[in-house]
Amino acid sequence: MRELEARERRLGSRSSDFKTAWGGLIIGSALIASIVGIAWSGSDWGRGIFSHLCHQQTGRCIAVGGTAMAVCARCLGIYVGIVVGCAFHALRYSRSKVSSTWLWINLLGAACTNGLDVLLEAWQAYGNLPILRLALGLYLGVSLALFVLGRVTTPSPKENNRASNRLPSGVG
Amino acid sequence: MTEDQEIVNLDDCPPKPALLAGAAVSFILTLFPLSYALCCLPLVIGGFVATATYIFKYSIRIELKVGMKLAILSCLAGFGASTALYDILWAATDYRIGLNWYVELLGSLADSAPESSRDQLLESIDLLKSQKIGLGVVLQQALTVVVTSGIGGGMGGALASSLFKKGSLAQ
Numbered sequence: 001m002r003e004l005e006a007r008e009r010r011l012g013s014r015s016s017d018f019k020t021a022w023g024g025l026i027i028g029s030a031l032i033a034s035i036v037g038i039a040w041s042g043s044d045w046g047r048g049i050f051s052h053l054c055h056q057q058t059g060r061c062i063a064v065g066g067t068a069m070a071v072c073a074r075c076l077g078i079y080v081g082i083v084v085g086c087a088f089h090a091l092r093y094s095r096s097k098v099s100s101t102w103l104w105i106n107l108l109g110a111a112c113t114n115g116l117d118v119l120l121e122a123w124q125a126y127g128n129l130p131i132l133r134l135a136l137g138l139y140l141g142v143s144l145a146l147f148v149l150g151r152v153t154t155p156s157p158k159e160n161n162r163a164s165n166r167l168p169s170g171v172g
Numbered sequence: 173m174t175e176d177q178e179i180v181n182l183d184d185c186p187p188k189p190a191l192l193a194g195a196a197v198s199f200i201l202t203l204f205p206l207s208y209a210l211c212c213l214p215l216v217i218g219g220f221v222a223t224a225t226y227i228f229k230y231s232i233r234i235e236l237k238v239g240m241k242l243a244i245l246s247c248l249a250g251f252g253a254s255t256a257l258y259d260i261l262w263a264a265t266d267y268r269i270g271l272n273w274y275v276e277l278l279g280s281l282a283d284s285a286p287e288s289s290r291d292q293l294l295e296s297i298d299l300l301k302s303q304k305i306g307l308g309v310v311l312q313q314a315l316t317v318v319v320t321s322g323i324g325g326g327m328g329g330a331l332a333s334s335l336f337k338k339g340s341l342a343q
Contacts, residue, residue: 048316050319051316071211152235
């Protein structure tokens with residue numbers, strides 16, 4: 001009985017991970033497609049939608065079809081990274097999970113390198129490097145997706161919710 | 173944390189206080205044009221605060237979808253309210269919160285920008301100054317609120333619900 005419950009719990013956990021990863025993959029892909037599409041069409045109205053999501057400084061954005069994208073290179077990297085992280089998690093679905101320690105190290109490493117990049121640029125250690133920002137954003141996005149998906153709280157199997165059939169003591 | 177711990181009914185944990193906390197943070201952080209420079213971070217923080225408040229208030233751990241939903245809703249409320257206030261002031265008194273600060277910021281960026289992107293920046297400053305409130309602008313802002321809250325709130329909520337995993341599972 002316990003084996004059955006454990007198996008059910010494992011399957012429930014995998015199913016939940018799998019659905020979340022696929023959801024992130026689909027929504028993230030749609031978001032990236034719309035950002036690229038807006039740049040491709042050169043729509044100012046479309047750029048306006050993302051104006052609160054990013055500073056949109058032309059020099060810090062990657063250009064598509066001669067028009068800068070609606071989000072900067074780092075933001076684009078984060079979104080692409082989240083999609084890649086979700087895809088990676090969905091594909092390695094049947095394999096063993098990555099350890100929590102590794103996920104923490106990876107996420108903190110990504111956050112620190114991005115912070116360091118911002119500081120170094122502010123101190124004028126180097127100039128405007130959109131490719132570096134894209135790469136670091138990608139690293140942060142992948143780390144974030146793997147961290148969240150690797151630590152998903154899974155719903156308990158239905159067996160755990162079922163009330164006990166045993167009568168309270170002293171009854172009957 | 174074992175999985176055999178007591179399961180808390182989610183209906184016994186009203187989300188209103190957490191929603192209000194997240195919405196208040198989102199409102200304050202998006203009302204001023206700080207959000208332009210910090211990308212989606214203000215909404216990530218707002219969503220994170222909403223979900224974290226919910227988790228700590230009832231000492232529970234929640235599923236990812238619950239945390240994300242709560243965070244997105246609080247960001248929608250907070251950012252929606254700040255946008256409404258911005259528009260009301262704009263329509264009634266022609267005053268736009270933080271516009272001067274933002275124009276100055278763009279101007280300083282244009283000064284230090286390379287020749288190729290300077291013209292585009294100056295053009296966007298002129299466009300921003302000459303913009304009038306209308307149905308198109310309001311529609312654009314409504315879409316901005318939905319898209320931005322979805323992204324920022326979703327990220328903040330997901331992060332909070334995966335970070336804080338102590339307590340009984342609520343479902």
